Amino acid sequence: MKKVFVKTISVGVSALFLSSIALTGCGNSADTPSASSQASTKPATSAAPAGPLTISWMVPQLTEENSYGQKYLEEKFNIKIKPYMIAAADYAQKQQVTLGGGDIPDVMMVLDPVSLQKYASQGLLAEVPVDTIAKTMPKYKAALDKDAPQAWFYSLFSGKNYGVTTFYPSGRFNAKAEWRTDLLKKAGIDKIPATIDEMTVAFEALKKIGVYGISSGAPGNQWFGLFKQIFPAYGVTPPQWMLKDGKVVSGAVQPEVKAALTTLADWYKKGYVDPDFVTGKDYKEKFIAGKLAYYDYGGALDTDESNASSMISLAKKTNPEAKVEIAPLPKGPGGQGDWAWGAAGNIIAFGKQLEKQPEKMKKIMEILEVVNMSDQGFTDLGLGKQGTDWDFKDAAKKQEGGIKLLAPNDNLDKRYGMGLGDGASFNPFTRQFAAEITDKWNPVVVEKSQQFNMPKVDLFGKPDVMPSSSKYWADLLKLKNETFISIVSGAKPVSAFDDFVKQWNTQGGEQLAKEANEMYAQVKK
Template sequence: MQQNMRWWAKAAATATILTSVLSACSSGNTSESSPASSSAAATETAGGSASATASAEASNNEHYTINWGIHFQAPGVIADTRVQKELEKRYNVTIKPVKITDASIAGGEVPDVFTLSDPSAVAAYQTQGVLMPIERSLIGERLPEYEADIQSVPGNLFAPATFDDKLWAIPMFVMLRGYDFAGLWRTDWLKKVGIEKTPETLEEFEKAVYAFAKNDPDGNGKNDTYGLTGTMTTTWSSGFYNIFGAYGVEPTMWHVRDGKVVNGSVMPETKEALATLRKWYADKVIDPEFITDTQESYRTKLFNGRIGFIEETIGRLYREDASTIASMKEINASATLAPGVNPTGPGGSGSWSWGSKSNYVVFGSQMAKDQGKLDRILQIMRDYSADRELYLLLNQGYEGEQWKYVSGTSGPTEFLDGWAKVEDRDQTGARMFALGAINTNAMRADLTDPDLTAAIQKYGAGDNWTDATYFMVLPSEGMYKADLTLLMQRTFAEIITGQKSLDDYDAYVKQWYAKGGQKLTDEANALYATLK
């Protein structure tokens, strides 16, 4: 995969390095405090990576100092916290917390262990020579519980962090995603217009939103309601995710068709979806402010009775005290809301999704020469991956003081008064040393609210529509992507609102390819070939 290495080098040059970026979407997970990790002398393999056969049975007698990259969202290092001291005592180590920035990395301050958001960040740091390559067998030998679970995840999560025939990061994954989208309906409006259940098909969806726009669902005798709105105010959004999903496409993603990678914004299915949206807009079913609406503004419109449907993340709608439903009750106590599935259309069903891919754990290149310290870190990682007690300590803090179990002595948790804000929990060291979503499926199932699990399974789209290239940065994105995104958003808005004809979509496709889209398509296909 020498060619793969050259490809990554070019891509890394265009990637924006978000310092120590571990996505907020992925949560860390616990593991068991197992005794023993190796204190073997430092070794290095011929390939330059640490050996996967370190003696993990040795005692903790050897003391190590670990430079630990703190959670990226923490505003800065808080030294000598209670959590830090507990880790130091438990594992016979001294921890030096490090806030990672591009400047600190460039200055040679490379942590022994830290987390990164995506493959592009992994590639960028690797090209700077600051990461240690990881033998694939290391994960199975030292994190066996996690290895067993990651094998059950669809796709090859190791591929995006593998180049030059070497693995450079331990991938995390998230299967139950409360941040995936589902529908949220004004059920009092549905009943008012004679619809007894939330729509499941595109045909039923259309019937409902037309009724919202035409049949005075709020009963005020005025023609002042719409079925839905959208958003085109982000750099990654086309809006109307579930409508495009019903046609089998998400415009801002790369899809595989007949073995080739194609951008969703230029596919025939997208034109079909635009035809539907164009019709709805002409019939005054879509709020004319959809071009400038945001997720927050369309929630407000739902609350205030301007629209009767929005797309919402499942974690905000899955039960009565979930944030969006609770906010609705505060504003309009008589209104009722209920989640709904993404409507099934000619191309299936689904919405925009990050997919199962999450973030990455990496090691500084210096760890290849310090096997004993690496063993100790791997011991902590294994314990974190399988021991609920350690996971909760590193992610949430102290039981009975900062959080409690909702019921009994296991299962979902909730924060106690005064500890809901993560910035407050930082003072005790909670989240500073969290290692992300490398915990076992069994632990995740135990800690996840069963109502949320059921809602995700019922309303979520799974991996129906996610990016074929794992949202990785292409070498030429810096030159073309921003302009192409604006071109897409402007053209889609003009077609939907009737300023352009539907046939103008064909001219847009040609323009998209001519303005750099062909270059990005070629690069996406080259990348996809390395991920198989």
Template sequence: MKRNVKKFGVILLTSLLALSIAACSTSGSDQTQEGTTADGKTTEGAKLTNLSYWVSMHSAAAAQMKTYAEMGMYKELEKITGVKVDFEHPPSDAAQAKEQFNLMMVSEKLPDVIETSWIGYPGGPEKAIQDNKIIKLNDYIDQYAPNLKKLLTDHPDWKKQVTTDDGNMYMFPFFRGGDKVRVFYGPAVRKDWLDKLGLTVPTTIDEWHEVLTAFKDKDPNGNGKADEIPLYITLDDVALDAPFLGAWGINYGFYQDGGKVKFGPTQPEYKEFLTTMNKWYQEGLIDKDFAAPNSKLFDAKMTGNQLGAALVYNGGGIGKYANLMKDKDPNFNLVAAEYPVLKKGDKQMWGQKDFATNGIGAAISTSNKNPIETVKWLDYAYGEQGDLLFNYGKEGEAYSMVNGVPTFLPEVLNPPSGVSLQQSFAKHNRSTWSAPFVLSENFQMQYLALDNQKDALSIWSHPTGERKMPLVTPTNDESSQFASIMTDINTYKDEMFLKFIMGAEPLDNFDKYVKKIETMGIEDALKIQQAALERFNKR
């Protein structure tokens, strides 16, 4: 939620903070800061001039720069604070990045700042603190981070989401400031193909079957070839808030129903979903390559006029392909579709909607010799000037103030053909993915420049999300048991997901599949999740 830029006291505080950081950080300054390392030793005379910062690099940035240090906002932040950041980026491949993270976390020397999804750390963020990898931030935030402290005071529900069950703060979080920035992904369909075939945007599973069949059989791309791919849906898509699967009221993992935790892939409804997907696959309605997703191949199919429907992001999908296709095919029209239900009038319970935070944030490692100054540096993002810098970039280079509202420059909002809007923004800021700051709704409404994107925001916002689990974490004692159980179960359920849909495993064996998951310890995992949910509700 965009905070009021007219609050003089906050502006003054932020201005003083910026001067303080610059004075304490700039090379040649006589001012020093007394800090405390993780082992309790005082660091007298420490000046923050350099930071090592580990963070995965988004593809929109990687397409045009080697490091985030080349991004407009970070170049400007260095000028403001005097702090030079040496970014360490893992490989873009998710598996390789995870492997590098794991190797890094067992080393003796860690980067000063580590930005990742700490909810995914084995045992959760509290375990990372107790493993002596990152520092507890409660006192630091209370004393040296006035901007974040005020934000958490004003939004206690946000604070609940970024605090461990033990009451500890552990990161400078990424926050989505309002509902308009929390919905950004969902089903999309080629409206120009629908119009050509005299069809409407589908809303139920049966209507989707009718539309996909028409896409396959009636040559909507008009090239005289049977090369249309009706639907592109992957395991990753299904795992992200259950598109299509949600029509049966469940998801691909743990969910809550009336306060009771359940596991979607063992429910009877899951078999019904698999039966439907198997039928669609056998009929040629699902991309034959769905088991081996490839983003470049997906781009080629979409821009090659082959895909009829897919799960896409609003900016990195609807907006991206509209821009890429505006000269190539002026009729191209990718629009959002409702998350499907089984029957007309059914409640949409499942759809993508982030919490205020997604668990991603910047933690300070125990190797950091200047934690106090690092806290001040990170806190800058949550002040008024930092809010502008992180959401938009450098004034005059990326945006200007129009009637008191930060507004992107025309050359940023209208990149040349072949360059997506997300890539255009990535030259200046990280607002189209995540970083430790508060994402502004004003930014979002400029990012969603097209009517199709604004419509998508409305359409994809309809599901209630009432069964979604909050970002719970196990205790230290529960962690290793839960990880051991779920590592094996997740591997098995993913393998069987593909086998059931592709027909390699008969659906008659579904009960055997459920029994095997039960023997692997799912009941113990459910108990752990139930306890974690109850602890979260008591935070």
């Protein structure tokens, strides 16, 4: 994203929201679909509770009931939490079923803008005026405005704000391209490939020793992840919105995509691409086992042998001679880069019933402000107890020397069960800490993340923020994935891309492009 646009949108979005979002509440019950259209001039009030507030809390993490994290929040903020324990893989579906059945939690994490639009249109969510956020969460809002101005698009529906977007500090950085350089050496390749042409040569050599060159994440679950470092080498990142000749266009239907698909189809035909790219089955495991040489979803610390969960540590368990190296993103005729989300994450939304319980909404906002914007919140909820759950790698250097998670509480599933974070930026309950906090505590991670960092961020942060996204987006993604997979695997010729472009436009893509240009023109004012 160009710096001029970031500056413009930061000012434009704030002005737009502060002027257009009124302090309105709803007097209808939470299970009435038409409640969103029945606004009163003031939110209803209720008597102060006699004891701790009980807050029902839904997040995509399998935390244990009465976990450390739950008790920490309850004791620190004088509340009682009723947790919904849902695995991340099942979250979207189970959230939809739960809300559809009339069970509306007080606070919930909504994964994407299109889901928020759907829930808001059904009258399930409470409106959250931006000036209320500014008064109750001043540090949090200031950090969003500074680092992730696109966040205000995520929680927008029909001119009103319906949540607080989470931070996503790691979204400032793209994933790391990683090579099993021990496999390259075995195949006779001494130099890490840095271009599409050099990758092609390496893949041919790897094929001769029975190793696949490349695969990709499961497109069904990670629709953005399909060969996400190859398309930018041709100048596009489908299906992000991008500026081209002064207009907002979808990267999914640009001619550069056809050129990238031509290369990918050729790679597949020659046996360079793992056939399981269609599902992403055992993607990481194959890289660790030495059956795949190139990995496009690596992390900044994957070459850290002191980290038991790093790629190099896991690979060495299989082969002590394994070697993993972070590499430049492949360069092609359109440049280089990789998909990145930007510093805005998901959305924390509130059940419709909280419009009648403003004290509860305020309490939740205060928790988000205190935890996500403070060093203590990071150490207490993100790390846990020093000496038991974590410690400094070097006591003298403290943060500058890095943080280590301590066994047996270094297993992430166990930590999440305890209601603890991953030691980087995430925690199960309040989600992500602000970048200004995480950077202070993980300077080593930040330094390594900046290596080969060429993030490609959607013009709006996420591509499904348009008003009509709930109507068209899911079907368009399905069309894109099916078409691209068919072309790469040879089930369809590359010329099928031309028919795809026509289908994309007639099945809602043209309408979304119209709305994207209108939105961009509005925030440029």
